[in-house]
Amino acid sequence: MKHHLTTVLILLSFIGYSQTDFQKGYFISNTGEKVEGLIKNKDWKNNPEEISFKFSENAQVQTETIKTIKEFGIYGRSKYLRATVDIDKTSELLRNIDDNREPVFEEEQLFLKVLVEGKASLFSYSNEDVTSFLYQKGDSDIEELVFKVYLVKNQEIAENNYYKQQLINNLNCEASLTGEIKGLKYEPGSLSKFFIKYNKCENEDFQTYSQKDHKAIFNISLKAGIKNSSLEIMNQYNGFRNTDFGNQVGYRVGLEAEVVLPFHNNKWSVFVDPAYQKFLSTKETPNLYSEVTYHSIEVPIGVRHYMYLTPSSKLILSVMTVMDISFDSSLYFEKEAYSTLEIRSGKDTAVGFGYNYNNRYSAELRYYLGRDLMTNYGSWDSDYNTVALIFGYSLF
Structure with a gap:
């Protein structure tokens, strides 16, 4: 599962990196000739030393540098x-x-x-x-x-x-x-x-030529979604206490703060997306009854890349580190000498792919690559994985 998600992350990153945005423009050669066509608009934060140019939409891309041209512009x-x-x-x-x-x-x-x-x-x-x-x-x-x-x-x-x-x-x-x-x-x-x-x-x-005011854009969005989570608990000394709690469908609800960066055509942003989530499950075998109660505020902190389809619609690629604050959470074993273990969760990594319409509505499929819920105990290990479908509505 982790290998598969890593492959997805690499592939989506490549797609985001490969996206082009060619716009009508021109350059003037060293001989003074004005050549019109399409220039890849990177909305440069730092002054460039070269540009990507093509004569038409389907033409081959060529590179012009500061040595070969003396002026260029995007109309x-x-x-x-x-x-x-x-x-x-x-x-x-x-x-x-x-x-x-x-x-x-x-x-x-x-x-x-x-x-x-x-x-x-x-x-x-x-x-x-x-x-x-x-x-x-x-x-x-x-x-x-x-x-x-x-x-x-x-x-x-x-x-x-x-x-x-x-x-x-x-x-x-x-x-x-x-x-x-x-x-x-x-x-x-x-x-x-x-x-x-x-x-x-x-x-x-x-x-x-400064018609665009390059300022960061601040967004606040309500986020809610459904999730499918799985949990497996392992003990390195007592294998009979290993428990696979299977999959549970639940929900998450939160509030996202996003800052869209003022360069590269507003295609990059940083965000924080705190949300409440829970996982409740029981497992019974002939020798053991197990029960897990897990509540937490997960706090994804990440980077997002927008890939424009039209002026009002865009695809979303997000990569994030997930901090997790668990509370009122425990693992319980019936008829065990040490029957209750406190859950303290670790960090996670997640990747999301979604769609945004009109800078107002969004939907995202997010993969969490796995976190350990038993960080307090050296002899215990766990694997908590989640796939979530998250819907968003931008308040401003």
Whole structure:
């Protein structure tokens, strides 16, 4: 059973990984030729160095890199421009912050994400350690807007906000913008709004590519379902006490909290799904009467991947670790010297495959790969397995 479920997990993971989402777009080659077709939209969290492209739906996929193209875009969604720039890649992670106030520039060739394009253009660059914003006025060179956190005395964190002075010096259309610059935050929404206002102030045409607000989405859902569970108890010293309680159909009911991550087209989320469940069973043989009473709050904590079929429907693949809090739970043997054993359950692993409609209704078939209910006792072992069909309704 466990081997079968592991195979299912690997297969479903491969399906989720293999899913494609090609959308209409273009790239411009090094010779200046504009080539239109379909680009795999990965909704990049970090700026890419290559793209997957095909001329039509059934055409072969080809890879274009930062060495072969100088621009690409997905119509109505995003645009990336190749540029050689001086950029500070000093990590913003707290554990890597040092006491150097000044940026450390390195010349690199990058695909910059275009946020606002006009007389004054705004770009962004992200990797695992840092997010930087750059700008260009007219035909001048693209320049980084300087922002850096650093340490001062007593290990306190300070900020170098030189980007505000850069904007005052170079993009100060009217006096009202000067006051606004002082309150600007070093983030895409705040900076984009400023660059839009500047272009409007200069009566210049502009284009924005930041129409999608990349924010995490928080969902709360009611979850209820039916489950089929089996339990087998084993004792390594007294085999006659081994008991197979067989299968029992029961229910689970709970509440799920989910955070949909703000990248890769909202295809990934993390969630926690606490639910009440129980297993009650008896087993009688000529030599022994056994009874199990098992109540618990199981707490799956996992990662979910959505595979879109249409804008309103999607398949779901979930992988999770399951914590379990048992209470009022025991194993009872009639006519035994030590007739009652307390149940204390261990961790479990589960995989789910399901369907979501309109971000409101969901159904999931979930496999639990097995947990031990006898963790308090070294001479006892158990195998508790469950298959559950879970229905969900999103409250918001």
